Amino acid sequence: MKPYVFITRKLPDELVKPLMDVAEVEMWNKEEEPVPAQLLREKANRATALLTMLSDTIDESLLDASPHLKVIANLAVGFDNIDVPVATKRNIVICNTPDVLSDTTADLTFGLLMATARRLIESANYVKEGKWQGWSPYLLAGHDIHHKTIGIVGMGKIGQALAKRATGFEMEILYHNRSRNEVAEQQLNATYCSFDDLLTKSDYVVCLTPLTNETKHLFNKQAFQKMKSSAIFVNASRGAVVDEEALVEALQTGDIAAAGLDVFTKEPIDVDHPLLSLSNVVALPHIGSASIETRTVMMKLCVENIIRLLQNQDPKTIVNKELLSQNC
Ligand SMILES: NC(=O)C1=CN([C@@H]2O[C@H](COP(=O)(O)OP(=O)(O)OC[C@H]3O[C@@H](n4cnc5c(N)ncnc54)[C@H](OP(=O)(O)O)[C@@H]3O)[C@@H](O)[C@H]2O)C=CC1
């Protein structure tokens, strides 16, 4: 009997086809709506493999109710939606999609920084809404980007790709990680800083850390108060890294100048959320890696990882590396 694989979103048939050759595959039939939690639970109960989205919660109770599960391939580099320690205890391999999305996400992050600094969305709406009466010296004037200081919190793969882009704008690059990043220092001329130093010195503070117990609400009231009042905050990691109430307050009181946000604590963010009413916020619907090319490569990687696991081979990308020798 072929193993059963459940895919939690409608993906293109041609990309899923290789999996159909080795497994019985079922897909949730909607592209934009997540699979209901109860249905996912029922499917997971039968499944040997799941191909999941970052919006699916894979917690201990779901894993407890999934006795046949061998592998979960998450269509994202982040895996904070999955209880990895519990999965590891149950010998369930967790795969993600690192590297293949770094450049695309860095493009979007730098674009979001530019859109926020130069008020691009506000300006485009101004024209379309017929408000443009004529040229004037400070009409929709924003902040310069070139030759300013960018502080990257989370100088990993995407952080480095972002720093490369910042180099083209002749920016000074600061970064903060838990450990030093030699590539960033030697090849990108980035300077290591404590978190507090980075906050006080940067014109642009960009968050690119994973969401963990340590980074949850890293950007709180105290952090925003340490930033320059002209600082622009950009978050392209996960919403919960930010205390959103504190961010609203910082933007309203002028502790910081503006924010560009691709991610939110609750996604989709409620349309009446105070962040969305602020003119100094640019909000995007979590589209960091959303180019057709990159999403296609990510889907192929997930499919390939599942096939490899089902055939007792090493997956190409694995989160819980400690399981490699046991499973492959
Ligand atoms: N907006 C979007 O659509 C996308 C968002 N993402 C998000 O971006 C994140 C980063 O991805 P990627 O660059 O590939 O991941 P990496 O693992 O390559 O980089 C993460 C970096 O964060 C640092 N870090 C981890 N914990 C802390 C901490 N407590 N304090 C400071 N720095 C920390 C790590 O350094 P060290 O271990 O030394 O601390 C590392 O340099 C993902 O986890 C995901 O949440 C990713 C893709 C798209």
Ligand SMILES: O=CC(=O)O
């Ligand atoms: O947010 C996206 C990811 O790949 O992680």
